[in-house]
Amino acid sequence: MNPKTPTEPDIARKAYELWEAEGRPEGRDVAHWHQAERDVAEPVIDPVPDAPAAEAPVETAPKRRTTRARAAKPAEGADPAAAEKPKATRRRKVAAPEA
Numbered sequence: 182m183n184p185k186t187p188t189e190p191d192i193a194r195k196a197y198e199l200w201e202a203e204g205r206p207e208g209r210d211v212a213h214w215h216q217a218e219r220d221v222a223e224p225v226i227d228p229v230p231d232a233p234a235a236e237a238p239v240e241t242a243p244k245r246r247t248t249r250a251r252a253a254k255p256a257e258g259a260d261p262a263a264a265e266k267p268k269a270t271r272r273r274k275v276a277a278p279e280a
Contacts, residue, residue: 187221195221 195217196210203209 187218191221192217 192214196213199213199216199220200206200209203213
């Protein structure tokens with residue numbers, strides 16, 4: 182591919198855009214001209230768009246539920262021993278009194 186050689190009107194147009202973008206400052210014409218020469222000489226390459234997403238959504242594995250509750254973290258400054266809960270124990274079935 183043969184890049185287009187920048188012409189004076191192209192450079193002048195770009196220098197004017199730079200001048201306006203900077204708020205039309207006085208005394209920066211040469212700087213704008215040199216910047217315009219560099220900008221016009223370098224071709225702008227647009228980024229390649231991302232590939233289109235698959236039509237069908239990707240299914241994720243269902244979340245597992247745990248049977249045990251997670252221990253809560255004690256608040257800062259709290260006594261860690263006070264935050265611990267005793268483990269639950271199973272009660273034995275007691276036979277009903279015979280009548």
